[in-house]
Amino acid sequence: MKNRLRDLRSANQWSQAELAERLEVSRQTINAIETGKYDPSLPLAFAIARLFGQSIEAIFHPDA
Amino acid sequence: MTSTPSTFRRVRGCLIATLAYLATTAISVWLLKHQLAGASTVVRAVVSLLPMIAMAFVIREVLHLVRTSDELQRRIDLEALAVAALTVGLGCLSLSLLVAADVLALEGKTVLIWIFPALSVLYVLARIVAQARYQ
Numbered sequence A: 001m002k003n004r005l006r007d008l009r010s011a012n013q014w015s016q017a018e019l020a021e022r023l024e025v026s027r028q029t030i031n032a033i034e035t036g037k038y039d040p041s042l043p044l045a046f047a048i049a050r051l052f053g054q055s056i057e058a059i060f061h062p063d064a
Numbered sequence B: 001m002t003s004t005p006s007t008f009r010r011v012r013g014c015l016i017a018t019l020a021y022l023a024t025t026a027i028s029v030w031l032l033k034h035q036l037a038g039a040s041t042v043v044r045a046v047v048s049l050l051p052m053i054a055m056a057f058v059i060r061e062v063l064h065l066v067r068t069s070d071e072l073q074r075r076i077d078l079e080a081l082a083v084a085a086l087t088v089g090l091g092c093l094s095l096s097l098l099v100a101a102d103v104l105a106l107e108g109k110t111v112l113i114w115i116f117p118a119l120s121v122l123y124v125l126a127r128i129v130a131q132a133r134y135q
Helices: A005-011 A016-023 A027-034 A042-052 B005-035 B041-048 B051-067 B071-100 B108-133
Strands: none
Touching (some): A005 A027, A016 A027, A016 A042, A027 B071, B005 B051, B071 B108
């Protein structure tokens, strides 16, 4: 699954560690999501969407 | 797991408990060989199980670490535990088949004492590999 997490984070000028702290996850989790190596659970995807004030579909979208 | 002061405290707790385990194991073995060779079975049983007190603290710290981990860390832990448990389980099964076929002669206590260390080492190695996959 592709996502715009890195772009959104950069737009807010947050480091991975800052974003991780806001979402209460590890920095490694943020990095894994940004690089597409890990797809977040639905609760975490909702938390990300809520943090950036966007819908899940606007941030995450399937490959293809 | 998130790198919080709490996490470091738990990891430090694990290390201290592991050192306590090693120390009590050495003391227990020495006592059983030199001081309690002729002691009653109950006394020998109690002394031989002394290291388990330290292990109880390790289990408590590990459980807390897992409970405070985020979802990716839990997935990594699950993968590592699955690899370690299946490898050790299949290793034991293979050994038992070889013993049953009289190809190997192993004492039960020799095998039993290595199960937990093997599980721990394989878990750590599998965790390193699993963690690298998500970096």
